[in-house]
Amino acid sequence: MSKKVLIVSTSIRKGSNSEIMAREVERGVLEAGNEVEFVSLAGREIGFCRGCLACQKTGSCVIRDGMGALIGKVREADAIVFATPIYYYEMSGQMKVFLDRCNPLYISDYKFRSVCLITASAEEGDDVAERAARGLQGWIECFPKASFGGLLSSGGVTGPNEAADREELMAAAREFGRQV
Numbered sequence: 001m002s003k004k005v006l007i008v009s010t011s012i013r014k015g016s017n018s019e020i021m022a023r024e025v026e027r028g029v030l031e032a033g034n035e036v037e038f039v040s041l042a043g044r045e046i047g048f049c050r051g052c053l054a055c056q057k058t059g060s061c062v063i064r065d066g067m068g069a070l071i072g073k074v075r076e077a078d079a080i081v082f083a084t085p086i087y088y089y090e091m092s093g094q095m096k097v098f099l100d101r102c103n104p105l106y107i108s109d110y111k112f113r114s115v116c117l118i119t120a121s122a123e124e125g126d127d128v129a130e131r132a133a134r135g136l137q138g139w140i141e142c143f144p145k146a147s148f149g150g151l152l153s154s155g156g157v158t159g160p161n162e163a164a165d166r167e168e169l170m171a172a173a174r175e176f177g178r179q180v
């Protein structure tokens with residue numbers, strides 16, 4: 001049966017390497033016969049979680065902003081793929097804010113069973129992306145029906161659009177998408 005895959009691209013820069021990788025993953029998802037929705041956080045107003053925990057009583061957030069259009073997509077997806085630049089050896093701040101703002105889902109039912117991560121960084125080395133993956137895994141542990149679905153990382157990409165020239169990376173991204 002076809003899966004609904006949500007891709008959340010969290011870099012807000014033009015020519016984002018992680019987004020280029022995510023677009024190739026999207027192609028792979030479609031090739032595998034699955035449905036995909038691609039969401040970029042660029043241009044969206046998403047405020048910090050205020051920690052009021054009202055959502056744990058009401059199931060919805062008190063903040064009325066860009067997250068309102070996205071939280072339902074997270075709840076209804078069968079698989080979620082996050083794409084992030086590495087900032088100071090971690091996921092981007094905007095991705096972390098997004099995860100925090102998914103707090104209403106903590107008390108709700110949710111469909112996602114697999115959560116994957118794409119990272120782009122200047123530095124090479126497995127450890128760079130693994131720290132961000134560990135951060136995401138902490139979030140996943142709070143949704144016990146879901147598990148970590150895999151990591152696609154690229155070091156050696158600093159300036160915008162550099163990922164596009166890496167043929168092997170693009171092929172790996174497509175294959176990653178087929179396996180989501």
Ligand SMILES: Cc1cc2nc3c(=O)[nH]c(=O)nc-3n(C[C@H](O)[C@H](O)[C@H](O)COP(=O)(O)O)c2cc1C
Pocket residue numbers: 011012013015016017018019084085086087088089090120121122123124128157158159160161
């Ligand atoms: C604030 C900031 C912090 C960064 N920290 C790191 C880092 O810790 N390690 C690293 O390898 N690259 C770091 N970079 C470089 C980015 O990860 C790299 O440019 C990446 O390609 C950006 O992905 P994007 O094009 O999808 O935004 C940093 C960039 C910025 C702007």
